[in-house]
Amino acid sequence: MPDPDDATASRIRTLVEDFEQVLFEFIRKRQINHSEYRVATDLIVDSIKTGEETLLFDVFFEAEATDVGNIGREGSPEAIEGPFYLPGAPMLTGPLHVMPQREDEKGEPLLFHGTVLGVDGEPLAGVEVDLWHADADGLYSNIHPNTPDFNLRGRFTTEDDGTFRVLSILPPPYEIPKDGPTGKVLRALGRHFFRPAHLxxxxxxxxxxxxxxxxxxxxxxxxxxxVAKGVRDGLVIALHTVEDPARIAENGLDRPYIDARYDFVLVPASAARKPT
Ligand SMILES: [Fe+2]
Structure with a gap:
């Protein structure tokens, strides 16, 4: 067996050479001339200059790479990270966690709850859940201006019985940024800019x-x-409106809320996939 460094170098060589061949064939097949080639490289340069390089690639390709990771996976399906993740979100206290938000945060209250299990069906305590989503205007903190830092971004851990409960607001569908290079490409393709509502x-x-x-x-x-082709079976959950005053009070709220439940299944670290 080669040592890990050799294996990584070999993997990189295989991928780059394969990609190179695919592009050679594409250029020949579509008779790409030099000015068309330059338009493509300028697009990549522009995406970097405008800070959209992640957005541009994520919208078109991330879901495909995520699907490959889901092949043969025993746990819950994974989905795209998207370009708006930030590490280091505030740690919240429980057992009923409340996402960081403005005092007058717009939107319907949402109680998101569930259990985190291992593939053996046993509940997992102490799992860190890192949750982030858009506000009622479809904007992400630390990405779009005029939102407080880490608004609607928070981390918390599961209880001894593997459960978690967190209060937030229901995010809406939103348009991805459309005034830069990514928008230019989508417009040329005649596509819209919307993502469905999601956590x-x-x-x-x-x-x-x-x-x-x-x-x-x-x-x-x-x-x-x-627009990001990210929706997959098993990741679409039902929403229920709760109007029972006792349950509303139990969750520290003063008006009806939306209840959303999802149970996650994690894969043991020993089962980590290796690239082939
Ligand atoms: Fe998102």
Whole structure:
């Protein structure tokens, strides 16, 4: 067996040479001339200059790479991370966690709850859940101006019985930034800029593989027409409106809220996939 460094170098060589061949064939097949070639390289340079390089590639290709990672995966399906993740979100206190938000945060209250399990069905305590999502205007803190730092971004850990409960607001569908190079390409393709409403999550536990996913809402707009093509079976959850005053009070609220539940299954770290 080669040592890991040799294996990595060999993998890189295989991928780059393969990619090179695919592009050679594409250039010949489509008779790409030099000015068309330069338009393509300028697009990549522009995406970097405008800070959109992640957005440009994520919108078109991230879901495909995530699907490859889901092949043969025993745990919950993973979904795209997207370009708006930030590490270091505030740690929240529980057991009922409340996402960082403005005093007058717009939007319907959302109680997101569930259990994190291992593939053996046993609940997992102490799993770090890192949750982030858009505000009621479809904007992300630390990305779009005029939102407080780490607004609607928070981390918390599962209880001894593997459960978690967090209060936030229901995010809406939103348009991805459309005034830069990514928007220019989508416009040229005649595509819209919307993503369906979703929650982003990352789950971490020392004995399990870290997972990244998204949860979408049944009946929501753009589920079948997501600009980032990120929606997958098993990631669309039902929403229920809760009007029972006792349950409203139990969750520290003063008005009806939306209840959303999802149980995650984590894969043991020993089962980590190796590239082939
Ligand atoms: Fe998002």
């Amino acid at each position: 982003h999550v990352k789950l971490r536990h020392p004995d399990h593989e870290e997972m990244t996913s998204q949860l979408y809402f049944k009946g929501g707009e753009y589920l079948d027409d997501d």
